[in-house]
Amino acid sequence: MPLHFELVTPEKLVRSEDVYMVVVPGSEGDFGVLEGxxxxxxxxxxxxxxxxxxxGAAPExxxxxxxxxxxxxxxxxVLAERAG
Structure with missing residues (x-):
């Protein structure tokens, strides 16, 4: 099953889609998120x-x-101050 991913800034919803995985630059280090x-x-x-x-896809x-x-x-x- 895919992971539902949303990227939001104060101005707008930047991205809302189902993906395989997202790697996030966390303050304590990068972490990957999969469905479940x-x-x-x-x-x-x-x-x-x-x-x-x-x-297996190349990351965006x-x-x-x-x-x-x-x-x-x-x-x-992900609620970001800025994205892009």
Missing amino acids: HAPFMSTVRDGALQVFASA TIDVVGGFAEVTEQGLT
């Missing part, structure tokens, strides 16, 4: 999200500045 990940919250440091559309990178990441049963939401 345990609920989790982390602050996000300035860096690049890596979005994998499918297993999205630069983010600050914010929070939350993993719930519904998926992963």
